[in-house]
Amino acid sequence: MTSRVRDVLTTAWQALAGGSSGDREWRALRIELTHRLQVFAAVREADGTRGVLFECPIANSPTWRLRFESEGLHLTDDRDGRNGSRRITLALERSDLDAVFLVIADDLIESSRMAGNDHDAVATLGAKLAAWQTCLKLRREGFGQERMLGLYGELAILDLLSSAVGTARAIEVWSGPERGLRDFEAGPLAIEVKTSLGASGAVRIGSLDQLDPRGLHRLTLCRVVVVPDDAGVGLVDLVERVRAAASAAGPGIRTVLDQRLLMSGYIGAGERDAPFEPLSILTIESYDVCGDFPRVTRETVPAAVLSAEYRLYLGTASRNMLTEQEFRELLMSFGVGG
Known part of the structure; x- marks a missing residue:
């Protein structure tokens, strides 16, 4: 602006x-x-x-x-x-x-x-x-540490998706800010992003539906692991990098991105004053949510349980982890129909 x-x-x-x-x-x-x-x-x-x-x-x-x-x-x-x-x-x-x-x-x-x-x-x-x-x-x-970390992880995946399918398509399928059930959705495909500060394998799952793959061809859980690093990238700088790519893709694309950033709670350069240090991405883990992947859904709880949040330890889900090549192919698949 x-x-x-x-x-x-x-x-x-x-x-x-x-x-x-x-x-x-x-x-x-x-x-x-x-x-x-x-x-x-x-x-x-x-x-x-x-x-x-x-x-x-x-x-x-x-x-x-x-x-x-x-x-x-x-x-x-x-x-x-x-x-x-x-x-x-x-x-x-x-x-x-x-x-x-x-x-x-x-x-x-x-x-x-x-x-x-x-x-x-x-x-x-x-x-x-x-x-x-x-x-x-x-x-x-x-709009504290948890929300900023969550936005940081989503933008990191958005950045990777942009490289795989183009900036316009990546922003199109970024559904989380519009109160989508998952962070990225394209027809029968969905990615839910969780950001962890440090190597701890636990992530917070916000509802009984978030890891329920019913109605989808494929649901993937991505964990973006970040660590404090003075030489890393802060939230404001990451936003500006994504904005620059959106501007290059066209003014209409930049408009959509800015609107979704607003709906994520992000206003602008004032975030520099927030207690959010520069980060480096240590790794990005991705898991197929299928079969015996550990999760709590409406099918696994009594009907009287109407809602639930829980923490999920991903150390037990190694059999569902995607390889780097499989993850790249997954990102590419979001370009179909774009």
């Missing part, structure tokens, strides 16, 4: 805060940039709350209303039948979220700029708001 829009918004909000009061709900300055929608920085008359407004003719926009729920941020989607206009307003209700609000406003403006018409621009706003809602919810729950 670029800082130019953020600078323009900040300057506009400062100018509006020093302006004279009026009788409208919002004092607003139009942001001068190429965009299908009219975009305004705004300050609410009543209390000085900052906002960003998007306007377009009702006739050119989708019929459904945009929805967004997040503590400290408020969305309104108003239609004025008298002048045929639609106004979408995102307002900052808590000053401690100022930095996040600026990033969100920038992202909404920049991502919707690429739309070819008003309808698609509003639809892009809706998709981005949904992704941000998921992101902020995950961060309220805590």
Whole structure:
């Protein structure tokens, strides 16, 4: 994301805060940039709350209303039948979220700029708001060491998949951020990724369904083993490497990747401030989840057990481990139908 829009918004909000009061709900300055929608920085008359407004003719926009729920941020989607206009307003209700609000406003403006018409621009706003809602919810729950490790492992496998089947296809089958049951899914194939800090063979399984291969031709469990290493790669740098590959594949591919990163709880360079050290990948183990592979599923527990999380020690599953060649062939198979 670029800082130019953020600078323009900040300057506009400062100018509006020093302006004279009026009788409208919002004092607003139009942001001068190429965009299908009219975009305004705004300050609410009543209390000085900052906002960003998007306007377009009702006739050119989708019929459904945009929805967004997040503590400290408020969305309104108003239609004025008298002048045929639609106004979408995102307002900052808590000053401690100022930095996040600026990033969100920038992202909404920049991502919707690429739309070819008003309808698609509003639809892009809706998709981005949904992704941000998921992101902020995950961060309220805590984007700590475990979540960062999990994302690191998924991106490591995404990087390998990109080499095997191309960046566009690899991002297409990355389903975990969209609350997919497994991290990568392509028709009858699925990969579930677990990341271990150190050589311990135990991984956390999040549900009774995660290692249930029913309905699949092949389910593979990958364990990415990482160790702290000052000469290694941090999460931010790994993200930027994957982003660079996505950008090279095309702007639409980069857009999808950024949305899925948001839905993973990842915002951006601020993660440098998180307690997450550079890592090196020690090894990647992969296991066919079939036959007598150790696991707990709905078929193996009483019907009264509705859900379960458990830790699985993979040291007993060596018979199911794939060779490096078998793992490469598995990754290649995700390109079929792409």
